[in-house]
Amino acid sequence: MLYYEDPYKKRIRAKILKKEDGKCLLDRTILYEGGGGQPADRGYAICDGKRERIEHLGELWHKCNCNIGEIEIELDWDFRYEMMRSHTAEHTFFRFLQVRGAELIKIALSEESSIMFKGDIKIEDVLEAEEKTRELIKKGIEVKSFWISKEEVENYPELRIKKERIKGEKVRVVNIEGHDLSACKGIHVKNLREIGDFAVTKFRRGKKKEVKFVVGDKAKEFHYSMSKTLRRVTWEENIEGEKFERVFSNMLREKEIMSEALKSLSEEMEFKKENCKGVEIAYRIIPGAERKIIVRKMMEFTNSPKRIAIFGDSISHAVSCAFSEDMKHLRDLAMELIKKLGGKGGGSERFISGSTPDEKEFIERIKEGICKNI
Ligand SMILES: [Zn+2]
Secondary structure (H helix, E strand, C coil): CHHHHCCCCCEEEEEEEEEECCEEEECCCCCCCCECCECCCEEEEEECCEEEEEEEEECCEEECCCCCEEEEEEECHHHHHHHHHHHHHHHHHHHHHHCCCCEEEEEECCCCEEEEEECCCCHHHHHHHHHHHHHHHHHCCEEEEEEEEHHHHHHCCCCECCHHHCCCCEEEEEEECCCEEEECCCCCCCEHHHHCCEEEEEEECCCCEEEEEEEHHHHHHHHHHHHHHHHHHHHHCCCCHHHHHHHHHHHHHHHHHHHHHHHHHHHHCCCEEEEECCEEEEEEECCCCCHHHHHHHHHHHCCCCCEEEEEECCCCCEEEEEECHHHHHHHHHHHHHHHHCCCEEEEECCEEEEECCCHHHHHHHHHHHHHHHC
């Protein structure tokens, strides 16, 4: 195939041998048919004085509307070259993850490419693999491709290959010198320098992990924009750049402690109680309370008859009310009051929650209203 012989060829003349509805069979092509995670190429056919979009559909069949005869094919080079660079970057980067225990599941190359894999890989591994990939790009390591027979595979113990996926008799080997040998039918660049730059843009943890990455100017821009964000935060907060990681992890720890403190506060805080015509009304304002715990306590309290619980959060301005079964007819009263005070709310038969601009006023007025309507 011409795209293997010269992956940099952008234009050729070809012949249309057969034509079927919207499809043409060519005698040769420079458009890659797709595979190995790399999408099929697209381009243009110049025929009958027109320039039409074409796409390789596989086995030399192309999506095209030209008539039988000679045509000129022009490759969508920007797209192809980005795929070639992304593909070679993927080999380079993944090899570094593989030696740390990653097992490839699949790749999908595109404007932002994705690698899915298994294994005990941590963020430090990903960042280190990224760093090493960028180093090899700067060094300008050569990339060579060649064909071997299936039998010869044994002579390459380092070769990354999924034997069950090899369909033909021949295997194409992509060699990033001194770094990686991989069986792959995609199209790659000749030298890692062509990738320009590499950036991991996302890392998804879990059993199946995923890394997304970009190459070239996009990678440069990504690194720069992340560095800009970091500087904005450190300058605004007056933190020295080098100390940011420590300050940030301290903040996270403090947040955890605060949230634990709020949980136990919510658990231990007693509601105030009032009695109106034999109905017990429990109420309380707790700033930043742990909502789940409060709701559970309110529901528990109102499991017995003649009980109502009212709650307000002075930080989020959230309010809620719970009613015992025999008091649930008062629920609409609470909903109306939330609306009257300019808030919104919703809920179930014996529980409502919402927000109002002033939780204190809500609690005072709902107590009054309930007492009048009992
Ligand atoms: Zn490849």
